[in-house]
Structure formats: C-alpha cells, structure tokens
Amino acid sequence: MPRRNLVKRNHYQDSVRLLRIGEALRQIPGVERIGVVMATPANVALLEEGGLLTPEGREAKPNDLIIAVSAATAEALSDALARAEDLLSRPHTPAGGVCKTLRSALSALPGANVALISVPGEYAGSEARRALEAGLHVFLFSDNVPLEDEVDLKRLARARGLLVMGPDCGTAFLGGAGLGFVNVVSKGEVGIVAASGTGAQAVSVALGERGLGVSHIIGTGSRDASGAVGAITLIQGLRALGRDEATRVIVLVSKAPGPGTLARLFSEIGACPRKEQSGACGKPVVAYLVGVHPGLVRAAGAAPAVSLGHAAELAAHLAEGPEERTAGPSAWATAGRLAGGLPRESFLRGLFAGGTLAQEACAILSALLPGLQSNLAGPLQTPVSGGHRIVDLGADEYTVGRPHPMIDPAFQAGRIETEAADPRVGVILFDVVLGHGAHPDPAGVLAPAAERAMARASSEGRRLACVASLCGLDPDPQGGGEQERKLRAAGVIVERDNARAAAVTGLAVAAAGLLADGMDEEEPLVRLPARARVINIGADWFADALRAQGAAVAQVEWRPPAGGDPELARVLRALG
Amino acid sequence: MEIKERIDRANEEVIQRFLDSQPVWVDVRKAIDVVPGMTPALILHSGPPIAWERMCFVQRESVIGAVLFEGLAKTPGEAEKRVAAGEIRLEPCHAHAAVGAMTGVTSASMAVVCVENRPFGTKGFCKVVERRLQFGVRTPEALDNLRWMAEELGPALGQAVRRLGGVELKPIIAQALHMGDECHNRNVAATALLLRTLAPELAEAAGPRRSRRILQYFQEIDQAFLGLAMAAGKSMGDAAHGVRDSSVVTVMARNGVEFGVRVSGLGDRWFTGEAQVIDGAFLPGFSAADATRDIGDSTITETIGLGGMAMANALTASAIAGGKAEDAIRRVRENMEITAGRSRSFTLPVLDFEGTPVGIDVRRVVETGILPVLLTGIASNKPGGGRIGGGVVQPPMEAFVRAVKALAEQVGASS
Numbered sequence: 001m002p003r004r005n006l007v008k009r010n011h012y013q014d015s016v017r018l019l020r021i022g023e024a025l026r027q028i029p030g031v032e033r034i035g036v037v038m039a040t041p042a043n044v045a046l047l048e049e050g051g052l053l054t055p056e057g058r059e060a061k062p063n064d065l066i067i068a069v070s071a072a073t074a075e076a077l078s079d080a081l082a083r084a085e086d087l088l089s090r091p092h093t094p095a096g097g098v099c100k101t102l103r104s105a106l107s108a109l110p111g112a113n114v115a116l117i118s119v120p121g122e123y124a125g126s127e128a129r130r131a132l133e134a135g136l137h138v139f140l141f142s143d144n145v146p147l148e149d150e151v152d153l154k155r156l157a158r159a160r161g162l163l164v165m166g167p168d169c170g171t172a173f174l175g176g177a178g179l180g181f182v183n184v185v186s187k188g189e190v191g192i193v194a195a196s197g198t199g200a201q202a203v204s205v206a207l208g209e210r211g212l213g214v215s216h217i218i219g220t221g222s223r224d225a226s227g228a229v230g231a232i233t234l235i236q237g238l239r240a241l242g243r244d245e246a247t248r249v250i251v252l253v254s255k256a257p258g259p260g261t262l263a264r265l266f267s268e269i270g271a272c273p274r275k276e277q278s279g280a281c282g283k284p285v286v287a288y289l290v291g292v293h294p295g296l297v298r299a300a301g302a303a304p305a306v307s308l309g310h311a312a313e314l315a316a317h318l319a320e321g322p323e324e325r326t327a328g329p330s331a332w333a334t335a336g337r338l339a340g341g342l343p344r345e346s347f348l349r350g351l352f353a354g355g356t357l358a359q360e361a362c363a364i365l366s367a368l369l370p371g372l373q374s375n376l377a378g379p380l381q382t383p384v385s386g387g388h389r390i391v392d393l394g395a396d397e398y399t400v401g402r403p404h405p406m407i408d409p410a411f412q413a414g415r416i417e418t419e420a421a422d423p424r425v426g427v428i429l430f431d432v433v434l435g436h437g438a439h440p441d442p443a444g445v446l447a448p449a450a451e452r453a454m455a456r457a458s459s460e461g462r463r464l465a466c467v468a469s470l471c472g473l474d475p476d477p478q479g480g481g482e483q484e485r486k487l488r489a490a491g492v493i494v495e496r497d498n499a500r501a502a503a504v505t506g507l508a509v510a511a512a513g514l515l516a517d518g519m520d521e522e523e524p525l526v527r528l529p530a531r532a533r534v535i536n537i538g539a540d541w542f543a544d545a546l547r548a549q550g551a552a553v554a555q556v557e558w559r560p561p562a563g564g565d566p567e568l569a570r571v572l573r574a575l576g
Numbered sequence: 577m578e579i580k581e582r583i584d585r586a587n588e589e590v591i592q593r594f595l596d597s598q599p600v601w602v603d604v605r606k607a608i609d610v611v612p613g614m615t616p617a618l619i620l621h622s623g624p625p626i627a628w629e630r631m632c633f634v635q636r637e638s639v640i641g642a643v644l645f646e647g648l649a650k651t652p653g654e655a656e657k658r659v660a661a662g663e664i665r666l667e668p669c670h671a672h673a674a675v676g677a678m679t680g681v682t683s684a685s686m687a688v689v690c691v692e693n694r695p696f697g698t699k700g701f702c703k704v705v706e707r708r709l710q711f712g713v714r715t716p717e718a719l720d721n722l723r724w725m726a727e728e729l730g731p732a733l734g735q736a737v738r739r740l741g742g743v744e745l746k747p748i749i750a751q752a753l754h755m756g757d758e759c760h761n762r763n764v765a766a767t768a769l770l771l772r773t774l775a776p777e778l779a780e781a782a783g784p785r786r787s788r789r790i791l792q793y794f795q796e797i798d799q800a801f802l803g804l805a806m807a808a809g810k811s812m813g814d815a816a817h818g819v820r821d822s823s824v825v826t827v828m829a830r831n832g833v834e835f836g837v838r839v840s841g842l843g844d845r846w847f848t849g850e851a852q853v854i855d856g857a858f859l860p861g862f863s864a865a866d867a868t869r870d871i872g873d874s875t876i877t878e879t880i881g882l883g884g885m886a887m888a889n890a891l892t893a894s895a896i897a898g899g900k901a902e903d904a905i906r907r908v909r910e911n912m913e914i915t916a917g918r919s920r921s922f923t924l925p926v927l928d929f930e931g932t933p934v935g936i937d938v939r940r941v942v943e944t945g946i947l948p949v950l951l952t953g954i955a956s957n958k959p960g961g962g963r964i965g966g967g968v969v970q971p972p973m974e975a976f977v978r979a980v981k982a983l984a985e986q987v988g989a990s991s
Contacts, residue, residue: 100910101940101944104909104913559944561942561943561944562942562943562945563945568942568977568980568981569943571980571981571984571989572980574984575983575984576583576939
C-alpha cells in the first residue's frame, strides 16, 4: 500500500485548519489513511503507530508540517498530495477585513513572492526594504523615491537574489501575472527587461500581434541605467532571463546608459573578460538602446533594434528562426585580452586619416568613454588637456602646408609616437586606409611607429596597446592581406571593420575599469516565481487588476507611519 | 547586534514569559497581611501615580470611604483633611504588586485575592470585586459589605482555596473564552466555572450558617472572576517586566484622569496621556454626561491577551456595547497588527482557534496608528451613582509616543 510523507518546513498552521484539510483529503477516492499534523513528538508517535510515517516524516521537526498519506494506488496518493498543497496555499483573507501591515499580509498570503508598492515616495523606501527583508521581490510603482534609497534598496536586493523593479516602474509581468500597466499578453518565450514601462508595453504588444508571447517582463525603473545606480536591476534581469528555462530570446530596452554602465551591461550579453565561459546569457539578445550607436550594440553581441517595433520583429525572427548570434562574441574576446594589461584609468587616443571613420568611431566611443574630446565639431583648444581624445588628422588645422594623411602617413605615425609619450595613454587607435590614391604602403610607415611606441612604453614599465582599423581589400594596390600581416607582426591588433575597431578599443578601456572594480560574480541567483503571489501595498486598483488575472493577492490598507510625523517616523525606522 | 534585532529578541523573551506563566490562585487574606509594603495608613488606588488634588471625583469618594472603613477618621471632612495633609499616603496599586478594579481603592483591612505565577514566583493581589466602593459608593451599606468580605467571605474563600492546593487560572480562562467571555468586561462564565471548582470545599469552609450569603455573592457579582483575572495579569506582567530593550507593554492602567503604560524594557517609568471618554452603552436613564473617564487597573487583562484582545469571542457583550459581530472581529484583527505574539492558551473559536494577540509593541502602535481596543465598565461621576454602563475605549496615543521616544533614547537611536 503506497504511502508518502510530505514535509513542509517551518510551516505552522493551527490545528482546526489542519483537521479540515485532513477531512478534505479523506474524501478522495482511494485514500486509506491521512495524517495532517504539526510534527510534535506526540503527533509523530501517533503517525508511527498508525503506520503512516516514512523516513522523510521522521526527519521533521516540531515546527514542520507533515502530510502523511496512505492510499490504495499511486494515483490516489499523488492526487491527495496535490490537493493538500492546493489547500495549504490558499490565501485566507483575514475574517473582518484587510491587513494593515506587511506582517499580517504575509500570514494571510503564505508563499507571497512579490510586493507591489505604490505608497508616496518618501515612505516607499522603507516599505520596500521590509518587503526585501521578508524575501519578496519588489515592484516599486512609487515615484519621487530619493536616489540614495534606490541605490541602497537595489544593493540589498542584489545581495539577496531579489529584484527591485523601480522606482517609477509602471510595467512588469512576473510569474504569469501583470503588475501595474500591462497589456493582455500570453505566456511565451520572449523575456523583456526594460527601463521603460511603455517601451516594454510596446514591445509586448508588437510581439502579441505576431502571435508571440512573453515569459517575463522585468521593469527596472527609468533611473536604473544611470551611473549612480549602475544598471543593477537591468543586469540582474538579464542574468535571470538568461537562466530562465521559459525564455529563449531576450529583449533589452533602455535609454543610453552611462559609460561605465554600458560596458557592464554589454559584459552580460557577450563574453565578459572575466568570465571563463563565453556568453553570460547564452541566449540571443535584442537591444533597443536609445542613443547608443547600433554598431557598438552589434559588436558587443546583441542585435540592435532601431525602434520598439523593430525590437519585437528581431525577437520574433530569433525566436522562430534558427538560433544564430547576430554578431560574434569575438569583440569581447579581443577587448578582454586588451583590457588585461591596462590600468584602471587609462586614456584612449584615436588618430584618424579618414574623417567619416573618425566620426563613426567617435559616435561609438563617446557612449563608452566619459569626457571624450574630438576636433570633429571644431579645432581642439590648446593646450590640449588629458583624457580620451579622437583626432581627425585630415581636418583643416592639420593639413595647412602638409599633405593629407591618407596620402602621406608620416604625420599620423609621428602623432602615434607623440601620444605614446603620455604615460597615461593606454590604447592608441588609428586607421589604415587603402585603395587607389592612398599611400602605397601605409602599414610600412605606421606599423614601425606603433612598434616603437609600444616598445618605449614597455621600457618605461607600462603597457600600451595599438589597434588598427584597416579599411581595405586584398585586391587593393597595397594588398589588404599584406598590410594586415605587417601590422600584426608589429604587435598591432587589426580589425577590418571600423565600428568593431572602435567597439573593441572602447570596451577594453571601459572593461579595464570593471576589472579593477571587481565586478562581482558571486551574487545569489535571482529566482523568478513560477506563479506570482502578490502583496499589494497602496492603491487597491493594482490588486483588482491582479485578481482579474486570477493571481493570488493580499491587500494591505496602508497608512503613513506615525500618523505622518516625520521625526517620529525616523525614530521608528531606527527602532525597527 | 542591530537595534531592531535587539528589541525583537527582547520581545521574544517577553512573549515567552507570558506563554510560560502559570498563575495560580492560592489564598484570600487581608491586605495588611500579604501586600508588600502595606501599612495601616497607606491607601492604594488604580492607575498611575496621582496627587490627591488631581484625583477624579469617584476615586476621591472611594479614598474617603476607605479612610472611614479603616477608622482613620470619623467623618468625611476629617478624612479629606488627613489625606490632604499627607498623614494618609496614596500610592498606585501597581507599586505594590497589586491591581484594583475601577477606583481600585485598597486599604489594610480589605480582603484581597492572592495569585502566584508559579514558574516565575511573581505575585498579584486584587481587592475582592464588589459593586459599591470601587464605584465610589461609600454608604454605610458599602462599608458593611467591605467588612463582611474581610471577615466572612474572604476567610471562607481562602480556606477553600488552600484546601484545594490552589486553583490554576489559565485553564478556567481558556474555557471561559470558549463560552462567550473575554474576561475583562464579561466574566459570567468564568465566575460560574470558578464556583463549580470551589463549591464542595467552599461549602465545607463556609459552614451551613454562612453559606447562603457567600453563595449569594457569586449570584450577585457576575464579575467576581475579574479580580482573579486581574491578579493573574499582574503576576504575569511583573514576570515579563524588566527585559532589557523590550518594547512590549506590561502594564496599562488608568485613574480617571490619566492613562498610564509601562514597558518591559523601560524600567519603572510610567508613560501617560489623558484618560479617554468611553464609547459605550448606558443603563436606562444615564448618558455620557454622567460618566467618569476611563478608570481602573483592569486593562491589565488586555496586556495579557484578554478583554479587547479576545472580544471576538464575546459577541453578545460586543452587541451590548453597540457593535456588530464583524466589528468585534475586525478590532481583534487590528489588535493583532500591534502585538508581538499570540497566546497559546487563550484562543478564539470564531477565528478558527487562533491565539489571542498578546504583548503590545509600542513601536507598532505608533507606526500604524492602531491603538489597542479595550473593553471597560463605565462609572458614574455623581455620588452613589455606581456602574452606569460598559463599552469600548482606546488609550491616548500620547502615552505610546512618549514610550517610543524614551525607548529610542535608551537604545541610542534618537540622535
């Protein structure tokens, strides 16, 4: 006669409730004997006597709940256990009305996994903190939450493997339930992580129009991508979706993150220099990053979208079509190697003969390197200060009385050595342009200069890297392959695509900072709930929306602490 | 350890002490024989300390009655003079391991029930409950009754209790709670159960001559058990008091002028606010204009998880107090928001036998704005008026705010 014990750790229920559950289980056809009791010594002895106890049950402690079943068939057994689980997890609205505090809501809704908070911003931080301490993810609809609160909360959440979605987050979809402003999406394979509520909505709608569904939407709040917050939730979201079995394609939506943050974000998408395995995500990522050059997005290993609708289109293609990366992770591999020897703060100097190449590089690099200067908008002020710099050597101020650098690379070569004299320069990027009308052997001039520059740095005990953006074909008069060979022999890193060259260089410099900072790999895993069980703190329309979706909710009737007295509220926060 | 953790741990200790308490009724004696620090010229009163000049009308009447009873003065005028001059001292019952219902006035020769909290050794004393002097009625009849209680009722009860080896009070309370009592304002079931427990020994101790009047006491005074519930509460509150850093309330008491709270981790200090007007139902002919403000030590019952904490049981009592059944349940739920623990012995059948909320946390009161709900009788504010009704009252928030600020200072959280 099959029997089993299901033990629920630390799961106190009062005895009358347990008796009722036991009665309900006895009604199931095929069930022989039932014991639903707290595992006190007396109860365990009774179960033993009744022949209901199994090894699992024997391990139980007095605060654990044992559901002991013996049945005629294995089927009846699993029916009974499933029903027991169902009955135990039912939320009971406390007789006599709503909960007034998170604490009572937690006991009214066992297994709560999300807190939805919409109280005024000055109080939202401490409500969110308590929810995190209780082990809940937080959806923080409230705005006017101070920046310091957001940073503290997200650090606390990260240390516990929990998400803080917000502040000022309007949209999320977690564990099958939409939180806040959501469209009626079906469950599917595309995961969205977004620092924009309506952005997430637009992508999910566009997916829906193609008959595709969403696994989760993780909103991060609009400030998450800023330098101060450092994209904590965006990164947690990417990692969580990367690990989530239901998700096959990830869509990332954000406005331009701050420079350090952008590099951090991309390291999650492609192979981060510090990680052994390639691809933190391992899943295709579509990125709609407003204000970030799509060439950079592509080089970093994501599929760049030019609009929200386009993001959905790309995601659909990736979800339905063969799984192919849209850009190789090799940009990271190269950048990683480069970054290895660079000090935390080193400067990039870009020396270009081709104006448009300089422009493209500038557009990409300015997203990654703060304070990037260039002469593209007008001559640089003299004396030139330190920092990251891109110079178009074909501009007027350099070509008075001098041949254009594409015709004669001598000036460019000289500038390579000049820049290398600055001990704070870590990487020099220069272009090599081939074809008819260009110098017959640019690499022959530039490679030796680069070699000398790197040797000089080496003799002074520092590392200098040189990256060449080679624009040319093998059939060109100079011979693309031969030019590349010369440069490589001199120790120069060669990229045949200008955007990639800029991306590799920029990521290396930014990643050097990351390496020095020690991006932590050891944070606890974020577990996305399979079914959302939400405690709603604040406006009740959120709870109505959740109930309409069939989600389990407990509503907290919230009042400002200490009757709104800020001094007293501060004292109370200190007292806990 | 973080402040919050310290306080929470201390509170766990306090709740455990409540749960582990075993109050036992062991005797009935004259106050002078058993109440610590009792002297012939000392009169105890309910509530926090208060000067004679500030005392409310009914409490002053009770004091005068007690002075006359003790023979310390021959006329009310003389009694007043002696008290005003300080020849007769006034102190709170609470300062002497005692509690008193309504005016709570207790003097040396009065009969008090004696309760011992067995695991902790703390004691609680309460003047035997009656319906005259404690409401400020000091007629010759009232004083005669006091005399009878001290000379006949008390000794008979004491003998019966001693013969039984003491009566455990938690089991009686637990059972009474399942019979519609909440053991503050409604004790009729508990009183009946008590009499049942005592009956054979009481009959023996009282003898045929005295039994009739003694048993009539139980017929007349539905609230007889209240004195025991209160003494039990005092013995439990004192056992739970003095846990460093705890924010749990161990005493709530009023004297008709002020409402006072004591907190386990805050030593001997009283945190007070104004005693409130009671929202209740009045006997025919009476109204709020005739009522004294909130008075008595009986709120010790709410401190240990009875009274307002259990009012979901006493739905008829709630109805009389003017509420609906769902109001009573809601109020218990609100009390659960502000307490640190739940009773194991005292349960609420109407809430699926959940334990009553116990251990009011002053932090939660101030934070949520939810004040504990208390049930109480209403005393007249006129001479000879007696009890004129019963109802629901809440303490002043001020008392809890003061306690929170004091706690913050003590744990170093207030800078």
